[in-house]
Amino acid sequence: MSRWAKQIQLQMKVPAIGIASSNIVHYATGYDFKYSNGMPVRYVAVPFPFTGQPKAVDVGYVSGKDMLSGQPLMAAVIKALTDPLTAEEKISGAADGAADSRLLPPDTEENLRLLFEDKGWTDYNWIQLPSEKLVTEMLKGTSRKPDEVIKTIDITGGQRQLTVEKVAIGAVMAGASPEHFSLILALATQAPFGNSTSSMANMVVINGPIAKRLNFNSGTNALGPYSRPNAVVGRAFTIVSKIVGDLRNNVNAWSSLGSSFQYNNLCFAENEENLPEGWDPLHVQMGFKPTDNVVSVGIGWTSISSVGGSQSLYPTHFLMRDYMRSLTASGSAATILMDPTVAKLLKDTHGFQTKQQLSEWFSQNVEKTAGSYWGNGVIQSTAVPFALQGLEPYASWRKLPEETLIKPFTNPGTIRVVVTGGKIQTTWFVTDFGLRRGVKVDDWA
Amino acid sequence: MNRRKMLALLGVSPALVGGSPVYARTSAKPAPESSPIGDGRITVMNPGISNKLATRYPLAPPLDNLNNKLIYMINLSWEGPDAGNYFYGAMTEWLQRRYPGIKTVVKVTADGMFGLDPAILKEMTANKADGAIVGVAG
Numbered sequence: 001m002s003r004w005a006k007q008i009q010l011q012m013k014v015p016a017i018g019i020a021s022s023n024i025v026h027y028a029t030g031y032d033f034k035y036s037n038g039m040p041v042r043y044v045a046v047p048f049p050f051t052g053q054p055k056a057v058d059v060g061y062v063s064g065k066d067m068l069s070g071q072p073l074m075a076a077v078i079k080a081l082t083d084p085l086t087a088e089e090k091i092s093g094a095a096d097g098a099a100d101s102r103l104l105p106p107d108t109e110e111n112l113r114l115l116f117e118d119k120g121w122t123d124y125n126w127i128q129l130p131s132e133k134l135v136t137e138m139l140k141g142t143s144r145k146p147d148e149v150i151k152t153i154d155i156t157g158g159q160r161q162l163t164v165e166k167v168a169i170g171a172v173m174a175g176a177s178p179e180h181f182s183l184i185l186a187l188a189t190q191a192p193f194g195n196s197t198s199s200m201a202n203m204v205v206i207n208g209p210i211a212k213r214l215n216f217n218s219g220t221n222a223l224g225p226y227s228r229p230n231a232v233v234g235r236a237f238t239i240v241s242k243i244v245g246d247l248r249n250n251v252n253a254w255s256s257l258g259s260s261f262q263y264n265n266l267c268f269a270e271n272e273e274n275l276p277e278g279w280d281p282l283h284v285q286m287g288f289k290p291t292d293n294v295v296s297v298g299i300g301w302t303s304i305s306s307v308g309g310s311q312s313l314y315p316t317h318f319l320m321r322d323y324m325r326s327l328t329a330s331g332s333a334a335t336i337l338m339d340p341t342v343a344k345l346l347k348d349t350h351g352f353q354t355k356q357q358l359s360e361w362f363s364q365n366v367e368k369t370a371g372s373y374w375g376n377g378v379i380q381s382t383a384v385p386f387a388l389q390g391l392e393p394y395a396s397w398r399k400l401p402e403e404t405l406i407k408p409f410t411n412p413g414t415i416r417v418v419v420t421g422g423k424i425q426t427t428w429f430v431t432d433f434g435l436r437r438g439v440k441v442d443d444w445a
Numbered sequence: 446m447n448r449r450k451m452l453a454l455l456g457v458s459p460a461l462v463g464g465s466p467v468y469a470r471t472s473a474k475p476a477p478e479s480s481p482i483g484d485g486r487i488t489v490m491n492p493g494i495s496n497k498l499a500t501r502y503p504l505a506p507p508l509d510n511l512n513n514k515l516i517y518m519i520n521l522s523w524e525g526p527d528a529g530n531y532f533y534g535a536m537t538e539w540l541q542r543r544y545p546g547i548k549t550v551v552k553v554t555a556d557g558m559f560g561l562d563p564a565i566l567k568e569m570t571a572n573k574a575d576g577a578i579v580g581v582a583g
Contacts (some may be wrong), residue, residue, distance in 0.1 A: 001521060004579045005534030007561055009505035012569060015576045016505070019532075020523075021583025038499030046532075050583035051524035055531045062535040074539050080574050081516075082508050095498035106486040123493045130490045158496030169492045243492045385557035388522075 002028045005041040009201035017041065017080040021048035022067040023197075023254060031252045036157025040089050044073060065198040070158065102165075103132070108118045116173075120248040123238050123263055127173040138168040141181025142444060150189055153244050156252040160187060162244040170240035176232040179214060183295060185444035190297040190436070192245030193237060193262060197254050198378060201261035203335065203433040204234055204268075205418055207283035208293035210441055213271035218269035220422025223337075226266075234267025237297075259301070260382050266303075266433075271420045276347040278354050282418050283438050285355065293441035298335060298416075300433030302327060310345055310426035317350055317361065323430045324366045328376045329408035330383075332415070333434025334362070339421035342428050359415040366409050371402030513546035514575040519565060520551060521558040523582040529553070534580050550574075556580070 001018045008016035018028060022045040033040055045067035048179035050058065066076035092123055104112065110130060116122050128134065139146055153160045160233070167188045187204065194200030206216050217227030225231060247253040272281045272290075283294035304323045310316040318337060327334055336358075338346075352358040372377060374397075387394035395405050409415055416435050508514060518536065520529035533551045540547050550572075554562040569577065 001579050001582055003520060004521070004561060005577070006502060007566065008569065008577050008579070010502060011566060012574065014574060015507050017576075017578055019578060019580030019582075024582045033499070035496045035499055037502075039502040040504060042504070044521055046581060046583060048583045050532075051528045053528065055527075058528045058531040059535040061532060074536070077536070077578065078511065079580075082510060084507060085504055089504045091501045092503050096499045098495060100495050101491055103488055104491045106488045108486055112487065114487055116492070119493060129487070130492065132488070132490055135490050157499060160496060161496040162494065165490075166492065166494060169490050173492065195457075236537055244494060246494070246496060300508045374525075377524035381523065381558055384522055384525055385555055385560070388553065388555050 001031055001186060002037040002039070002041050006037055006039040007039075009039065015042075015081050017077065018043045019046060019299065020079075021046055021050050023048055024080065025068065025257050026250075027252060027254060032157060034157070034399045035159075036154070043068065044080055044081075045075045046073070051380075062246045062371070086108055096257040097319050108120055110385065118247075119443050120251075121239070121243055121385075123235065123242070123320065125235075125263075127239075128175055130169040130172040134167045134172045135165065138172050138176070138181055139165065140180050141178035142185055144185065144444065150185065151244070152336035153192060155192065155195070155245065158246060160244055161247060162240070166243060167240055170243055171236045172419065174232050174236035174347040175228075176236050180229065180233055180236070182445040183210060183214070183233060183293070183441045184240070186295050186439040186441045187233065187237050187297065188244075189439055189444075191237065192241035192247060193265060194259075194299050195245060195253055195255070197249055197256060199255055199257050199259040199307070200299060201259040201265070201301060202423065203238060203261075203266040203298040203300060203431070203435065205282055205296045205298075205438075206233075206267070206294075207272065207281050207296070208441070209291060210293035211272070216269035218271040218420050220424055222268045222271070222420040222422070223266065229338060230267050230269075231264065234264035236327055237265045237267070261303075265297075270418050271340055274343075276340075276343050276422065278348065279343055279417075279419065280355060282435070284352040285416075286437050288438065288440070294438035295441060296435045296438035298333075298435035300333065300335070300431055303429050303431040303433075306426075306428045308425075308427070310342060315350055316399050316428070317346060317352070319357065319392075319432055320428065321362060321366050324362060324409070325372075327430065327432040328378055329366075329368070329373065329433065330376075330378050331434050332363075332409045332411040333432060334409060334414070335416040335418060335431045335433040336362075336428060337418050337420060337431065338428035339423060339426060341421075341423050341426045343417075343419045345426060355410065355417040358417055359412040362415050363409045364407065367405040367407055370397055370406050373397065373406060373408050465576065470577075485532065508539060508576055511544045511547050513548075515543075515548045515550070515576045516540070517552045517565070517569050517577045519577060519579045520553045521580060522553055524556050526553045529581045533578075536578075549552060 005016040025043045036283045046061045066073045105438045144164045151162045193202045214229045216229045346352045387398040518533040537549045558564045
């Protein structure tokens with residue numbers, strides 16, 4: 001919104017104001033203005049929530065009050081378009097930035113812990129304070145230079161440079177060891193983690209020999225708090241993401257509900273040893289060699305458990321299909337996590353010779369109503385623009401009656417199947433995580 | 446089935462139901478592997494990464510009034526276009542009652558809430574728009 005208002009004013013030299021609910025305005029006039037947009041765009045604020053309300057509510061806001069000034073909303077609109085500019089609104093030019101100091105000023109451990117929490121650098125669990133000695137030790141886990149910039153983060157503005165040394169600091173804080181570090185560096189190339197007003201989260205999947213070498217748990221309790229590598233590598237992604245994203249609650253992190261997935265980012269390894277013959281590991285499906293060490297990161301929101309094990313009276317893939325109807329199908333993305341016993345069942349009993357065959361079956365057989373599909377805000381935000389541009393199938397789907405069934409998972413390639421677990425029970429999860437192409441860990445060794 | 450097994454299957458700790466105390470193992474607070482400087486204070490590395498401040502841009506000159514002005518209302522389709530269209534419709538009515546000469550145009554962006562729709566900017570330029578309202582998010 002602020003980009004639009006800025007572009008109009010720069011290009012056309014006419015006033016452009018923004019209207020949003022006060023939470024958005026707070027971000028737009030604060031963090032976004034300071035570190036990203038640079039133009040002090042004038043805003044008027046409506047009550048929240050705005051979207052998803054009955055028409056009368058949204059219409060009523062016009063005769064209501066501006067949530068910023070308390071004056072009648074339309075008076076505030078007129079004022080924003082016509083008030084003379086203040087001195088602050090006329091400022092132009094580059095601003096000076098302060099350089100980071102490598103070390104923090106000396107203080108007591110207690111005060112430093114408070115400082116780390118006040119700055120939002122932690123997940124509010126106990127951290128290892130990053131002494132120079134421990135960070136130096138962590139850096140032995142890579143041949144990369146400490147000052148190498150691996151990524152510049154500008155998602156919310158600020159152009160923050162993530163160096164190898166900053167990742168090492170985060171890795172120490174998370175409780176990782178030097179042998180984890182190349183993996184954490186590869187993972188850091190995907191930072192920061194999901195940050196949205198929705199409950200966006202991440203999934204981290206480890207493939208290749210490194211999983212065994214580092215003792216990642218891909219067996220019993222693979223997704224639970226029962227393994228140090230799963231715990232500390234997943235946590236390192238959180239801490240590095242918070243540091244490099246400068247993610248602070250109500251400053252530039254605005255998820256209404258948040259997500260407890262963000263404590264560990266669903267970090268686990270695929271149980272490659274127990275894949276049925278013909279079922280390739282995730283990284284091989286992505287085009288890597290079986291011997292490559294790869295970390296793959298996905299974005300999603302939802303995980304639905306099978307709760308119990310498979311039953312002979314109703315095929316397992318039918319139940320997965322039914323549960324997948326609840327997913328948004330945003331970007332046609334889904335990731336099915338299943339115990340090796342489920343994979344064996346799906347192959348031996350139901351005939352899915354490869355993961356691809358199963359993905360294609362889901363793409364052809366998961367249906368939901370057009371109303372349910374369009375009834376989701378993320379779909380409205382992401383797929384309506386495609387429909388408005390005339391892109392199919394979205395343009396046609398948007399014209400359908402609400403009860404018409406559509407097949408929203410249009411791309412079998414974005415329906416991933418990952419096998420993990422301890423062969424204790426035929427259980428599984430369907431999730432809406434969309435896994436991006438993995439990153440080779442050895443490139444960061 | 447014995448009671449312990451049944452409770453376990455129900456997800457209830459037998460120890461909890463039986464009133465047996467369950468004690469967490471206590472452990473010593475881990476010593477900070479930080480650099481002491483001799484007076485109880487320690488030195489640690491700085492995790493923070495400074496933000497680069499954005500280059501500042503001034504606002505465009507304001508309008509003197511809204512009489513006979515052409516105002517574009519740009520609907521960013523935040524979670525869909527409906528809410529913005531309702532709101533802009535009511536806003537148009539309000540403005541036209543008070544500023545009879547005002548002209549308003551409502552446009553829904555084709556690029557969603559994050560994109561800048563060049564067709565709208567082109568149209569605004571061609572039509573010599575006098576101002577714009579962008580939204581509505583929330």
